[in-house]
Amino acid sequence: MAEAAHRAGVVAILGRPNAGKSTLLNHLLGEKLAIVSAKPQTTRSRILGILSRDNVQILFLDTPGMHESEKPLNVALNELVDSAAAECDLGLLLVDPIGGWGEDHVALHARLTARGCPVIVAATTTDLENRKRIAWPAGAPALRPISAQSGEGIQGLLAEIAAQLPVSPPHYPADQLSDRPLRFLAGELVREAAFEELGQELPYALAVDVVEFDEKRMDLVRIRADLLVERRSQKQIVIGTGGQVVKRIGVRARREIEALLGTRVHLELWVKLEPRWARQPKRLKSLGYS
Ligand SMILES: Nc1nc2c(ncn2[C@@H]2O[C@H](COP(=O)(O)OP(=O)(O)OP(=O)(O)O)[C@@H](O)[C@H]2O)c(=O)[nH]1
Numbered sequence: 001m002a003e004a005a006h007r008a009g010v011v012a013i014l015g016r017p018n019a020g021k022s023t024l025l026n027h028l029l030g031e032k033l034a035i036v037s038a039k040p041q042t043t044r045s046r047i048l049g050i051l052s053r054d055n056v057q058i059l060f061l062d063t064p065g066m067h068e069s070e071k072p073l074n075v076a077l078n079e080l081v082d083s084a085a086a087e088c089d090l091g092l093l094l095v096d097p098i099g100g101w102g103e104d105h106v107a108l109h110a111r112l113t114a115r116g117c118p119v120i121v122a123a124t125t126t127d128l129e130n131r132k133r134i135a136w137p138a139g140a141p142a143l144r145p146i147s148a149q150s151g152e153g154i155q156g157l158l159a160e161i162a163a164q165l166p167v168s169p170p171h172y173p174a175d176q177l178s179d180r181p182l183r184f185l186a187g188e189l190v191r192e193a194a195f196e197e198l199g200q201e202l203p204y205a206l207a208v209d210v211v212e213f214d215e216k217r218m219d220l221v222r223i224r225a226d227l228l229v230e231r232r233s234q235k236q237i238v239i240g241t242g243g244q245v246v247k248r249i250g251v252r253a254r255r256e257i258e259a260l261l262g263t264r265v266h267l268e269l270w271v272k273l274e275p276r277w278a279r280q281p282k283r284l285k286s287l288g289y290s
């Protein structure tokens with residue numbers, strides 16, 4: 001008997017901010033590739049997570065939350081969503097049942113199906129009590145309940161995705177986990193640590209620029225990163241009294257980066273005032289956000 005054909009393709013994980021896209025990506029890969037937070041618009045770039053199984057390679061593309069706004073950073077983020085939707089082999093549209101199915105979902109769904117791209121719609125966070133009894137509007141596509149927390153619906157989701165991908169050889173070696181360099185992922189972990197340490201005080205426009213990533217030594221990776229803020233007052237908040245805050249960000253980030261790299265890490269952080277970083281397309285690009 002002939003073996004089942006190998007399938008491979010790009011699955012864009014799409015949805016509003018905070019729908020649980022990055023959490024799902026990490027759960028599916030069993031590795032923390034994408035940073036997660038309770039704040040909307042955590043993801044600022046496309047990250048490909050590569051899941052290789054016997055007869056299928058699924059390239060999960062995490063995307064920023066779709067969100068209408070005129071701010072240049074948002075415009076750049078929405079462009080990433082648009083191009084992911086235009087290029088994927090399958091759209092996985094995640095919907096938080098509390099927010100419900102809206103015009104934005106309808107539009108995205110229509111765009112994908114118009115070019116013949118299969119779409120799977122999933123309701124996320126179904127482990128939460130208040131997500132269980134949400135009424136779904138008549139006429140909305142069938143949805144599949146999933147939870148990255150309890151694992152509900154995840155294996156079935158993978159099987160459904162695999163069945164709909166094109167017949168193709170693998171695109172990447174089976175042991176490769178992401179298309180993003182470790183240098184970029186390390187910067188993202190610094191950004192996540194800042195989210196956690198700063199809480200409500202987090203400036204909306206905080207970016208991390210990894211200016212040095214030195215792997216010359218086998219047992220120690222040296223990283224220097226700048227935390228960019230737009231205002232002098234924010235610089236003071238991120239530094240904290242006597243440098244306490246940035247120090248805590250560094251301790252937390254170093255732990256996470258060491259776990260990712262599997263080596264010791266020397267991490268040096270500098271807080272820098274760069275008033276226009278979020279308004280300059282070139283700068284957004286050099287930071288990996290477009
Ligand atoms: N209980 C529960 N919480 C979840 C689940 N999935 C995500 N969350 C939480 O929801 C919040 C948002 O998750 P993210 O994965 O950052 O959401 P996102 O869609 O990537 O958000 P953006 O990158 O901002 O667009 C975080 O606090 C997660 O811990 C889930 O299955 N169950």
Ligand SMILES: [Mg+2]
Pocket residue numbers: 021022023034035036042043063064065
């Ligand atoms: Mg995200």
